[in-house]
Amino acid sequence: MDAATQEEHAAAKQLIGSAMAVGTLVVVACLLIGAGIVAALMVARGGAPVPVEVMAPARQEVVLPCVEGWSIDGISGCAPAVSAEDWPGGEPLPVHRSGPLTIYGDHQSPAIGLMAGAGPWATLLASGLVILLLVPVLRSTAEARPFAPGNARRLAVASAATATAWAMATALPALAAPRAVASFLAAWTTPPTATGETAPVPAGWIVPDPQVAWWPLLVALLLGALAAAVARGTRLADDAEGLV
């Protein structure tokens, strides 16, 4: 095999590898967007659990009040515990099993479910969109054309999409959490006591406490800075075009 043929084979392999990488990225992006849409539909229709972050110490996976003599879900003997006569008394109770509180969709409206579960579906949609936007940028950069027309705009849109998804994933659950917790608590009563009586969960027992993750905003800012740099580079490249 001569050198020219070997070069042709190497170029063909590189072309096939590049096409496969691009295809894989596009498929992954489409799957992410599809998963985001499905996740949004599921939380809107009440088919998926909605996570709500609540203030410690009632930051629970399953809220289990520790009452002396009670056995819930096969678990008994938690500590610290209060006597059955002291509850419900309107005061927060000691609980155990820490973790995020998960509210199932039976007790809230589609809008509240969509807002409270905005984190996952907004992240999935934005991730897919950003990958779709960055594929042409990566391709042109790999072809030694980082300032190809449209790259700055794509990066700016990716930055805006990331920032928008971050804002939605941060603000919407915070807005929905009080209503989601309220509707959940309104439909939930205490386990029956020895006399068969139940009581509503005391008001203020579970307080929403949304947490803010700042790193996506940093990613959005970096993408924005890159977009500005590429826009500047594109203008300089345009100026240099036709220079002999």
Add this chain to the structure above:
Amino acid sequence: MSAEDAATHRVICHLGQLLAERDMTLVELSTRSGITVANLSVLKNDRARAVRFSTLTAVCDALGCEPGDLFTLVPTSRG
């Protein structure tokens, strides 16, 4: 020359005429001046938007001409 370039300048390059007068080809001028054939072609076909002084010096040295012999400014059309 693109429509955008035509709208921003009225400079015409006479490199083709100067080459013809000297019975010289672009390849020969490239060899003498050290400017690539691609850049000389851009200059000859009025696709250049800017010219470095170093390019101008090399071309004028190779052709034995002045910068003013290479370029003229087309008068504005009235009406």
